[in-house]
Amino acid sequence: MTTEAVWEIPEPLSVREVCLDDRTVTTVRQHGNASGPRLVLSHGNGFAIDLYFPFWSLLADDHELIVYDIRNHGWNSVGELSDHNVPTLIRDHDLILDTVDRVYGNKPTVGIYHSLSSIVPLLSSANLYSALILFDPPLCRPGASQVELHAAAEKGAAQTRQRGYRFRTREAFADFLRYIPAFARVVPGVRELVAQTTLRQSADGEAYELRCPREYEAQLMDYTRSFFPLVDLESLSCPTKIVGADPTLPYSYLPTFDLSNVMKVDYDFIPEATHLLQLERPEECAAAVREFLECLDLD
Numbered sequence: 001m002t003t004e005a006v007w008e009i010p011e012p013l014s015v016r017e018v019c020l021d022d023r024t025v026t027t028v029r030q031h032g033n034a035s036g037p038r039l040v041l042s043h044g045n046g047f048a049i050d051l052y053f054p055f056w057s058l059l060a061d062d063h064e065l066i067v068y069d070i071r072n073h074g075w076n077s078v079g080e081l082s083d084h085n086v087p088t089l090i091r092d093h094d095l096i097l098d099t100v101d102r103v104y105g106n107k108p109t110v111g112i113y114h115s116l117s118s119i120v121p122l123l124s125s126a127n128l129y130s131a132l133i134l135f136d137p138p139l140c141r142p143g144a145s146q147v148e149l150h151a152a153a154e155k156g157a158a159q160t161r162q163r164g165y166r167f168r169t170r171e172a173f174a175d176f177l178r179y180i181p182a183f184a185r186v187v188p189g190v191r192e193l194v195a196q197t198t199l200r201q202s203a204d205g206e207a208y209e210l211r212c213p214r215e216y217e218a219q220l221m222d223y224t225r226s227f228f229p230l231v232d233l234e235s236l237s238c239p240t241k242i243v244g245a246d247p248t249l250p251y252s253y254l255p256t257f258d259l260s261n262v263m264k265v266d267y268d269f270i271p272e273a274t275h276l277l278q279l280e281r282p283e284e285c286a287a288a289v290r291e292f293l294e295c296l297d298l299d
Contacts, residue, residue, distance in 0.1 A: 116221070134243070135278055
C-alpha cells in the first residue's frame with residue numbers, strides 16, 4: 001500500500017482577527033517572507049485556504065502570503081445563513097483588505113482567488129489590487145454559456161444539500177473522497193488535507209462535521225450564479241491573469257472559463273487539470289503565478 005504524503009501547515013508568522021460585523025470575525029494569517037511582494041489568497045466554495053497549502057507553500061520563500069477563509073469556512077465559526085451571500089462577501093472582502101493594509105503596511109498587493117471566490121474581487125468597487133490572478137473562475141457571457149453554467153450550478157447546489165455532512169472520523173471522510181470524481185486527480189495527501197481543513201469535531205464530540213455546512217455552500221452556489229454575467233472583463237481596474245482548467249476535459253464541478261472571453265484577459269490553462277487545478281498541479285499553478293508576476297512592475 002502506497003503511503004500518502006502528509007501536508008503539515010506551519011504556524012503563521014502573524015494572526016489578526018477582523019470584525020466583519022457585530023457577530024462575525026474572520027482570522028487573517030501571514031505566512032511566507034514578510035519582506036517580499038504581497039499575495040492575498042482565499043479559496044473556493046466549501047473549502048478552506050489551508051487546503052491550498054500544496055500550492056501556496058511553493059510561493060512562500062519569495063512572497064508575503066496573507067491568507068484568509070471567507071465567512072462560515074475554515075478557521076471561522078458559523079454565523080447566520082441569511083448573511084451568507086455575495087453582497088456580504090464583497091463587503092467582507094473590502095474590510096479584510098483594508099485591515100491588511102492598516103496592520104501590515106500599504107504596499108502593492110496581488111489577489112489570488114479560486115472558483116466562486118473569484119467573483120468577489122471582480123465585483124468589488126474598491127480599487128484594492130495591483131493585479132489579480134484567478135484560477136478557473138466561473139465567468140460566462142449571456143447566452144448558451146450562461147444557460148449551461150446556471151444549469152450546472154443549480155444541479156450542484158441540489159446535490160450539495162443532499163450529501164453527507166457528518167463522519168465518524170477524518171480518515172473515513174478522506175477515504176470517502178477517493179470515490180468522488182472531482183478528487184480523482186489531486187496530488188497525494190490532498191484528500192487527507194481536505195479532511196483536516198474542512199471538518200471540525202461535532203458538538204457532541206462523537207463525530208466530525210463540515211466546517212461550512214452544506215446548506216451554506218449550496219446557498220452560495222445559488223446566489224453566485226446570478227452574479228456571473230455581471231463581471232465585465234473589459235473594465236478591469238488592474239492587470240488580470242486567468243488560469244483555467246483544461247478545456248478539453250469534461251468538467252466535474254462547473255464549466256471552465258468561457259473561452260469567448262479569452263481575448264479580454266491574459267489567459268492560460270493547465271493541461272490535464274480540472275477545476276481543482278491548484279490541488280492537482282500545484283507546481284504548474286505556482287509557475288503560472290511567478291511568470292505573470294515577473295511581467296508586472298510592482299515597485
